[in-house]
Structure formats: structure tokens, C-alpha cells
Amino acid sequence: MLSNLKKNTQGVLIKFPKKKQDLRIDLPTIGLQTLIDCKKNGLKGIVLKSKKNIVIDENKCIQFANKNNIFIKVV
16 A cells, blocks of 8 residues: 555555454554655654554564654554
8 A cells, every 4th residue: 555655745654443344363563664665655654543453573663763753653
């Protein structure tokens, strides 16, 4: 999905589960590559649903986000 964006959109990625998504086996997931793609496409940050997402390599993601001025917001 992120590869289809126009460069420098300055938008925000919202990563919420779909209404009928089975959260027992299929949680939305982000990782370092997601943040790299956000930076490459000019997104300002990511919004996640509390306790409804998986973050792979959380510490690396936070370090990358801080270094590149990308916010990660959990609502």
C-alpha cells in the first residue's frame, strides 16, 4: 500500500484492524520496514489502535522514528 503513495504526501498512516477482522489470528503489524517506507514517502507518522497491533522490533522502530522525526501515536 505504501509503495502506491505519491512522494512527500505528508500524510499519516492509520493502522487499525478492519471491522470484521479476526484479531485472534490476524492483528495489524508494523515494523522497521513500515517506518522506512513512511519516511521514503514523506509520511509524518503512524497511528495505532491500543492493544490491537503488533510492533516488530519495537526498540528499533522507536529509535528510527525518533531519529527521522516520525511520530508513533497509540489511541
